[in-house]
Amino acid sequence: MSGSCDRPLAVRCGAFGDMVLLTALIRVLYAEFGRAVDVVTTGPWSEPLLRGQPGVGEIFVMRSRKTPYWLSIDQQRVVRLLRARGVGPTWLCDGDDGVQHILDRAGITAEHVVAVRDHPLLDGEHAAAQWRRMAQIMPAAESAPHRVDLAAIAPGCHLQVPALQCEALDAWLRSRGIGDAPLILVQAGNKRTMRRGPRRLAVNHKYWPNERWAEVLRFLRQHNPLHRIVLLGTGPEYALNQEIVALAGVDRLHNAADDLPIPRLVALLSRAAGLINVDSGPAHAGAAVGCPQAVLFGRALPSLYRPWGVENADVQLLTGQIDGQPNMLGISSRQVIEAWTRLKLRPASGG
Numbered sequence: 001m002s003g004s005c006d007r008p009l010a011v012r013c014g015a016f017g018d019m020v021l022l023t024a025l026i027r028v029l030y031a032e033f034g035r036a037v038d039v040v041t042t043g044p045w046s047e048p049l050l051r052g053q054p055g056v057g058e059i060f061v062m063r064s065r066k067t068p069y070w071l072s073i074d075q076q077r078v079v080r081l082l083r084a085r086g087v088g089p090t091w092l093c094d095g096d097d098g099v100q101h102i103l104d105r106a107g108i109t110a111e112h113v114v115a116v117r118d119h120p121l122l123d124g125e126h127a128a129a130q131w132r133r134m135a136q137i138m139p140a141a142e143s144a145p146h147r148v149d150l151a152a153i154a155p156g157c158h159l160q161v162p163a164l165q166c167e168a169l170d171a172w173l174r175s176r177g178i179g180d181a182p183l184i185l186v187q188a189g190n191k192r193t194m195r196r197g198p199r200r201l202a203v204n205h206k207y208w209p210n211e212r213w214a215e216v217l218r219f220l221r222q223h224n225p226l227h228r229i230v231l232l233g234t235g236p237e238y239a240l241n242q243e244i245v246a247l248a249g250v251d252r253l254h255n256a257a258d259d260l261p262i263p264r265l266v267a268l269l270s271r272a273a274g275l276i277n278v279d280s281g282p283a284h285a286g287a288a289v290g291c292p293q294a295v296l297f298g299r300a301l302p303s304l305y306r307p308w309g310v311e312n313a314d315v316q317l318l319t320g321q322i323d324g325q326p327n328m329l330g331i332s333s334r335q336v337i338e339a340w341t342r343l344k345l346r347p348a349s350g351g
Helices: 016-033 046-050 073-085 100-106 127-135 163-175 210-223 235-248 262-271 281-288 333-342
Strands: 009-011 037-042 056-062 090-092 113-115 183-187 228-231 253-255 274-278 293-296 315-318
Touching: 009 016, 016 037, 016 046, 016 127, 016 281, 037 046, 037 073, 046 056, 046 262, 056 073, 073 100, 090 100, 163 262, 183 210, 183 262, 183 281, 210 228, 210 235, 210 333, 228 235, 235 253, 262 281, 274 281, 274 333, 281 293, 293 333, 315 333
Parallel strands: 009 037, 009 090, 037 056, 090 113, 183 228, 183 274, 228 253, 274 293, 293 315
Antiparallel strands: none
16 A cells, blocks of 8 residues: 655656656646656656756656556556655646556556646647646645746746756767857757658658758858757667768768767757757757757647747747648748748857
8 A cells, every 4th residue: 555745746658849848847846846746757868858857856767658567677666666655646647548557556546646638738728838737736635735826937848957967068069079169950850750661751740851951051051150060869860860961061060860868969959059950859958948949840730839948939930831731841941041040049159
């Protein structure tokens, strides 16, 4: 039988961007309870992203919530840890029942849970605003510890970059021959792009042709001669970036996809003058550290998923249509270039 715990618990098994968005919920819960918020999650990005962030307590990570329980050592370990932690106010932020069996086995019953499926999005509501609203709803078995004025908590998503992380970034930039040059970041790929088979698939709503990326890079090099341009991504996106670099045919392009763990990525975003990317996790992380950016959207709704972060950092949204339907392929290179010229970039000295 589980004991009790007075720390709030947030359960979210999402992609990189989803976990950045979750910081909106964590900040409100932290203000209400005055205690760090523990998190149950999945994925190799969640722990390095959230570790050490204000208001984040223990992080319980499973490799997958879909593996049968009897085969998953990670799930069994998380259940043991939750039982030892005790039952307390819990916010279930997954819209399906994929992780419900973890809560059941840990003894966290429905009267201790606020579930997002019971509090759907309002018309026109942003995902971060939904989490802020949900954070002020208490489970049936719990009483509000300390009501806060939501207006006193800055909206959007926020990430802090520790000084040690910045120092580590400085060393890495020197090792890559970039030094203290001002930075422009580009994120061309996404997890759909890197699936096996042709990149331009019907299921890949975030594909934008290499030739257009190359045209944008040539513009950036011509009009930002002092900047180094760094191409972001995960390991599988390294080859994609190399193809774009070859097409662009300009100098001082750096493909960082071979060596970009989450803490380094966030530190880069906090340092850069600006970012051009598809709707992705780095877009949300960039906004959370105040990086100005131009974001290409495919089928996702900008009203729901636009990057929303620190002090309303400048974000230029780009959408296009093909045959009357939202489609990233309907965005031209010229539109991206024009959006970039409208951005209020950080000074060349960085963040």
